[in-house]
Amino acid sequence: MFSVQTGTKLSIFEGLQVQELWQASKKLGFPSALWRLPHQNEIKLLISIQDGIRKCQPELEKLSPGFMISTFHWDENQDVLLLEGDIILTFSEDHQVRTVDNLLGEEHTEVRKLVYVAETLTNEKKADSNDHSLLLPAINDSDSRTRFERTVELAVSAIRQNEFKKVVLSRTKDLFYSEQFQPAKAFCKLVKVYPHAFVSLVNLPEQNELWLGASPEVLVQQSSNGVFKTMSLAGTQNARNESGELIPKYDIRWGEKEIEEQALVSRYIVECFKKIRLREYTETGPKTVLAGNLYHLRTDFEVDTLSLRFPELASVMLKLLHPTSAVCGVPKLPSLTFLTEIEGYDRSFYSGFLGPVQVNGDTNLFVNLRTVRFKDGKATFFAGAGITEDSDPGREWEETEMKCDTLLKVIAQAF
Numbered sequence: 001m002f003s004v005q006t007g008t009k010l011s012i013f014e015g016l017q018v019q020e021l022w023q024a025s026k027k028l029g030f031p032s033a034l035w036r037l038p039h040q041n042e043i044k045l046l047i048s049i050q051d052g053i054r055k056c057q058p059e060l061e062k063l064s065p066g067f068m069i070s071t072f073h074w075d076e077n078q079d080v081l082l083l084e085g086d087i088i089l090t091f092s093e094d095h096q097v098r099t100v101d102n103l104l105g106e107e108h109t110e111v112r113k114l115v116y117v118a119e120t121l122t123n124e125k126k127a128d129s130n131d132h133s134l135l136l137p138a139i140n141d142s143d144s145r146t147r148f149e150r151t152v153e154l155a156v157s158a159i160r161q162n163e164f165k166k167v168v169l170s171r172t173k174d175l176f177y178s179e180q181f182q183p184a185k186a187f188c189k190l191v192k193v194y195p196h197a198f199v200s201l202v203n204l205p206e207q208n209e210l211w212l213g214a215s216p217e218v219l220v221q222q223s224s225n226g227v228f229k230t231m232s233l234a235g236t237q238n239a240r241n242e243s244g245e246l247i248p249k250y251d252i253r254w255g256e257k258e259i260e261e262q263a264l265v266s267r268y269i270v271e272c273f274k275k276i277r278l279r280e281y282t283e284t285g286p287k288t289v290l291a292g293n294l295y296h297l298r299t300d301f302e303v304d305t306l307s308l309r310f311p312e313l314a315s316v317m318l319k320l321l322h323p324t325s326a327v328c329g330v331p332k333l334p335s336l337t338f339l340t341e342i343e344g345y346d347r348s349f350y351s352g353f354l355g356p357v358q359v360n361g362d363t364n365l366f367v368n369l370r371t372v373r374f375k376d377g378k379a380t381f382f383a384g385a386g387i388t389e390d391s392d393p394g395r396e397w398e399e400t401e402m403k404c405d406t407l408l409k410v411i412a413q414a415f
């Protein structure tokens with residue numbers, strides 16, 4: 001690993017900034033991922049130069065450093081996508097390169113090309129002061145509210161007939177965006193506005209897609225000191241009053257519907273621990289937590305895998321947990337069948353999982369929520385809401401609108 005210091009030029013990456021390196025990597029067609037973990041200042045950029053994206057089993061503790069991403073529909077024997085960490089750069093808050101982990105060496109042709117293109121972009125930037133953070137008008141979706149509310153009504157009646165207890169129904173919202181739109185700039189804005197979120201931007205050249213998100217939800221975390229973490233997150237309320245001011249946490253009250261909805265997710269996690277006869281976990285919460293423009297209820301779970309001698313716990317739990325009842329439903333199978341039939345679109349990577357694996361010995365996988373896909377000039381926002389017996393279709397629609405706003409309000413100037 002190179003540590004980039006000012007004064008002596010130790011690395012060809014020195015002086016380059018996050019946005020230009022991201023753009024260069026995108027231009028050259030390298031799969032790449034940019035992320036910032038919750039409550040941290042560092043931004044990381046991982047670039048896969050050699051073999052592109054690998055398909056593999058998520059045996060997290062056995063993998064070399066990479067960035068994992070999986071679709072929502074995934075069963076435990078299927079492969080997930082792994083962007084190999086040929087180059088992993090760390091940037092400070094002011095977007096300067098701090099360290100470089102480069103498995104290929106600085107003489108590698110593709111590495112040289114990357115740096116050359118990034119330098120060219122840096123020089124071009126000086127002449128270009130336009131703000132490219134805009135998104136353009138919405139694609140007409142006047143029917144989508146009616147359609148979504150109808151699916152909620154169907155879910156409520158299925159719940160009343162005891163087909164299942166809870167299902168999470170989702171929808172999309174499409175906007176056109178202009179070619180000048182710069183996703184890496186939008187990423188940097190999200191990083192500033194949402195310090196509590198996992199902010200990420202992933203380039204999947206084979207799919208010709210970019211995914212940008214600010215997720216509040218950990219699926220599994222395994223740190224190099226052996227601590228495993230997961231959480232149950234559900235129940236949603238607007239965090240701002242009508243004048244746009246933040247409502248203090250202690251003024252937030254939760255109704256029976258939200259309390260029950262979140263308790264179902266906690267019970268589901270405890271059931272997963274029970275399946276592997278794990279009793280030595282700590283459970284903290286539920287607490288009210290802020291996630292962007294929203295408040296949620298959250299319970300945290302922790303296990304010391306070192307004292308249990310259970311290094312593969314994160315891999316085992318990933319298979320048991322996904323998809324959790326925060327994005328699918330209870331019981332899992334009937335709710336999954338229902339949402340697959342009724343939603344009427346493919347969730348793709350939305351409500352799947354993503355994050356760095358074995359980077360500096362830590363694995364941090366998040367649920368892919370509060371996310372937008374950029375593809376062929378169209379930005380597709382995804383959002384869902386937990387439906388229970390007491391759901392009101394209009395309120396569930398409003399909830400999905402607020403969830404789309406988490407990203408929209410920050411990255412769009414006009415829509």
Ligand SMILES: C=C(O[C@@H]1C=C(C(=O)O)C=C[C@H]1O)C(=O)O
Binds near residue numbers: 170369
């Ligand atoms: C499904 C989403 O969020 C999930 C559902 C929630 C709910 O139903 O209240 C809250 C947080 C998330 O676990 C989403 O953001 O799209």
